[in-house]
Amino acid sequence: MAKRFVIIGGGPAGNTAATHAARLGAEVTMIEKDIVGGAAHLWDCIPSKAMIATGGTMARMGRAAGMGLHEIRTDLDLDVLASRIHSIESRLERANVELLASQGVRMVQGTGRLVGPHQVVAETPDGLVEIEADVVLLSTGSRPRIPDWAPVDGERVLTTRDAYPPPQMPEHLVVVGSGVTGVEFVHMFRSFGCDVTLIVSRQQVLPNKDPEVAAALEDDFLSRGVRLLMGARAVGVEKDAESVTVLCDDGRQARGSHALIAIGSVPNSDGLGLDLAGVELRNGYVVVDHNCESTVPGVYAAGDLSGKLPLSSVASMQGRKIAEHAMGHQGGSQRVLDYDKAASAIFTVPEIADVGLAEADAFAEGRKIRVTKVPFSANAKALIENDVRGFVKIISDPATGVILGGSIVGRRAAELISVIALAVTAGLRVTDIHDSLLVHPTLAEALADAAE
């Protein structure tokens, strides 16, 4: 008899697990309460990048004069932007549903929960559906963290979910939180012409990133007129008829028309019946082992709920790993998920991307490394495209030349980092990149130069 594989939550983790498990012969049921594609498509990756794409086009048009083009109007039409975002989401959802259907995955629209380690119920518009499972995957994702002191109302005090796009463009947006999400929203709203203040709780934006990379972003923000309040921890938000004021612990204040709270997320583990099934949680996240299996055999967790790296790409890879492990697939069962080798990007302009070992971490560990850095100002394609900001940095082992990590700041960094990600995963050496015959003129040539 085919294994019964039940998935609660149809984001990147759930979707990928569903198609892989079905291909490996499982009888798959996926329960999803909103849209297939998950928060990633509805609230996170897709709408944010669609907004950034519009802002990026506006910014490029702003620089068009330097390329011999004049009088380009860039008035933003919020209705067109909103319907464009909606249409991208719908197309992706349709593609996902078609793929799942073609694999024979049964889709249940409803809210799922465990009533035992191998029993799931779904509350659907037509009533309760009970489903027996040999394998359960919990992939219900996360939602924005809202602190007690932030009176989020979806109108003037916002989370990221209220911003796609907001009914009115803020005149002055105060962003609380300078992690990846916070800085992407700063960049996005500044591109639309809003005044922006960013509250930075430490002395560096992107506190977990290479200081040189963070400094490049800070310089860019300052040159674009973003106000940075460094070393300020937000502790309250006051609202009146016209304005919002963010209060900081050291007495500083930032006044604007709107505030956006971007201080991380909380896992969607409540109401899932995890206590009934005996699934262990830590800080609300499901405790999983290296196979993403929880403390209950046959019950897995993936994506944001697993408390590992909150990235769509990681969620998908975990989903695949789980399908292979649960189905006893030979190669997949042995695949080790190395979260340290996950590439990530920040879709500001210039873009920021990194993978593997960071220079600062190597120094902290006292590890010997070789760092090579090349600016885009010497790259022909960057000059042709009229944007020479940023650099490529490659970190390698001085003894063997094996590439350990890298970071890129600049145009198309999120695409270019794939080369270094492949090198890090495959254990390639700097000479492997340097000896490749690349296309000229391309931004990728900066990678070969940095690998010299």
Ligand SMILES: Cc1cc2nc3c(=O)[nH]c(=O)nc-3n(C[C@H](O)[C@H](O)[C@H](O)COP(=O)(O)OP(=O)(O)OC[C@H]3O[C@@H](n4cnc5c(N)ncnc54)[C@H](O)[C@@H]3O)c2cc1C
């Ligand atoms: C603003 C923002 C931008 C981001 N941009 C990027 C990016 O560019 N690249 C990137 O890699 N990552 C990005 N991320 C992170 C990424 O969105 C998440 O890591 C990813 O969505 C996690 O996938 P997931 O499968 O865990 O769940 P999700 O995508 O969160 O999906 C979970 C699904 O489960 C459903 N669900 C929840 N509870 C139940 C239930 N009880 N029953 C049935 N269904 C349920 C939800 O409706 C949802 O559809 C971004 C995050 C944010 C906040």
